[in-house]
Amino acid sequence: MRTGRLFLILLAGVLLSAPMSLAAEDMRERQVQAERARQELLEKAASEKRAAEAAAAESRARIVADRDALTRAVAALKQSNDRLTAEVDALDRQRSDLAETEQDLDGRLAETDSMVREMVGAVRVNAKDLEGLLAQSPQTALNPPDLAFLRDIADQALFPGMDDIRRMADMLHDYILCSGQVRRTRGTIVDRGGHETEAEILVLGNFTTAYRTAEETGFLNYSPDSRKLFALSRLPARGMRKQIDGYLDGRSEAVPMDISRGGALRQLTHQLRLWQQVPQGGPIVIPILLILLVGLIIVAERTFFLWRRRMDDEGLMARLDQLVREGRWDACRELCATHVGKPVARVLAAGLKYGRMARAEMENALQEAILKEVPPMERMLSTLGMLAAIAPLLGLLGTVTGMIGTFHVITLHGTGDPRMMSGGISEALVTTMLGLAVAIPIMLAHTLLSRGVDNMVGNMEEKAVALINMVDRHRPLDGDQGRS
Known part of the structure; x- marks a missing residue:
């Protein structure tokens, strides 16, 4: 058993020694070839090194030239930057000043605009009030003013200028003058029968308007819608009629006047007498x-x-x-x-x-x-x-x-x-x-x-x-x- 093992070992050693000798010969051949390749590589590397060194020297020269140019460019850019920075600082200061000026102007503009709007609003309100005064005044029936002009201002259809304001002031001044005057004139009225007729008209400011025709004497009521003077449906008392006639004829210095601008006269028109109220009481x-x-x-x-x-x-x-x-x-x-x-x-x-x-x-x-x-x-x-x-x-x-x-x-x-x-x-x-x-x-x-x-x-x-x-x-x- 032991002898067989030894035999096998010897056999294996013989088999292995033959390839190893063949491998050694191949190694020497390969070393020779590698040495030749290394020499070739060394020569190639040296050649490339010389070319690289030449290229590096050329690049270094170009870099040096470019660095000088860049240095000069950087210096120029720094100068330009400093100049632009100064300009920017000046512009910033100018912008700040302009912003303050703009803010001040905005404030003044807002204040002025507020004042203008307030003034225009006051003018529109006054135009509306003046229109109401003139529309309710009996003077309008005798001298009709331009109420459409006031209505356009009040309704914001017209922006009022100084000429418009002066015109409004003139109209208000005329209204004030007429409100303190007693006028006697002839004009057209609507009588109690609903017919237009000529009559002698007595205007006591803006309070009371009376009339006298060949048939009767009484008070007038002004209608803003039609701009006409209407005779009241009921004649005043006999004593009032005599006072009006006496004043128109110059025989009296006193004349009855309704200080409520027609309210009392309208109440007199609608006032019922006792015999007119009795039927409203029913069967009792x-x-x-x-x-x-x-x-x-x-x-x-x-x-x-x-x-x-x-x-x-x-x-x-x-x-x-x-x-x-x-x-x-x-x-x-x-x-x-x-x-x-x-x-x-x-x-x-x-x-x-x-x-x-x-x-x-x-x-x-x-x-x-x-x-x-x-x-x-x-x-x-x-x-x-x-x-x-x-x-x-x-x-x-x-x-x-x-x-x-x-x-x-x-x-x-x-x-x-x-x-x-x-x-x-x-x-x-x-x-x-x-x-x-x-x-x-x-x-x-x-x-x-x-x-x-x-x-x-x-x-x-x-x-x-x-x-x-x-x-x-x-x-x-x-x-x-x-x-x-």
Whole structure:
């Protein structure tokens, strides 16, 4: 086993030694060839080195030349840079100065622009106000100004210049002058019938305008829409018309003027008289008017009744005193009989019938006669007082019914249209007004008539007491009474 291994090892060594000898020969050949290649490379490298050194020397020369040129160029660029830097610094300073100037100018421009806008706005506002003044002035109907010019400025259709402002100032100056003048001229107006006619026109500044034609004299109202003067639908009171005529004729220095610029005159036109308001009160107005009619009849009858029973009672008492002193009792009774239609005379005649009796009986007789005269004088006065109390209650009833109707309208239609509620409110107010207007004079008449009755009763009592004292001083004896 061991011998076999050794054999194998020897065999392997023989096999390996043969190639190694062959490889050594090849190595020597290759070294020779490599040496020749190295020599060739060395020569080539030396040749290339010499060429590179020549090229480097040439490049170095060019670089040196270029460096000098670049140095000179850099120096020139530095000088140019310094010059440009100085110029930039100067321009920066100039830009800063210009920026400050621009900011200052912007501020001044903004301030000026604000002032201009404010001035233009004020001019436009004044143009609009001036247009309104001229449009509402009655002077416009006589001398129409150029309102379109003012309207263009107010509506920003025209930028106002100094000439436009001067023109506005002239128009305002003319308006002020006309507002302080009293003018009398002839012109065309629209009369109460709606027809244009010539009239004599009196213009009192911007407050009041009056007119006079051959038929009438009255006030005028100016309409800005049509620029015409219209006669008011209702003529003023007679006294005002006389004052206007007197002023136009030079007979008076005073003339009525409406300082509210037509507001009071328009209110006068729309003002309703009492008889025009009565139909608006509804059905409650009828009983109130009946109460007024009955009350007037009672007042007239009672006034006539009491007036017919007035007499000169002092003269009658003086005549009776003289006759009593003379003892002429029959003449006293005849004197009272001549005034039998007067309550005082009837009371005195009743007292003279009991002249022979005791004082107490005579007083009772006179008191009875006075009490008999009172009911005819007080007749219907209680009815008059009742009517005075009923009239305001009916007015209150009309107020309640009118408010009920108003609330019914509100329930159905709401409060959007006040004219739908005006009927019920008008009924409520008119009935209250009419009830009070009827009750107050009736109550006043009732008070005056009652006071008159009280005065007559007091006068009868006074004359009765005077008769008792008169008779008591000159009371006749039974024999004398029989002879007389």
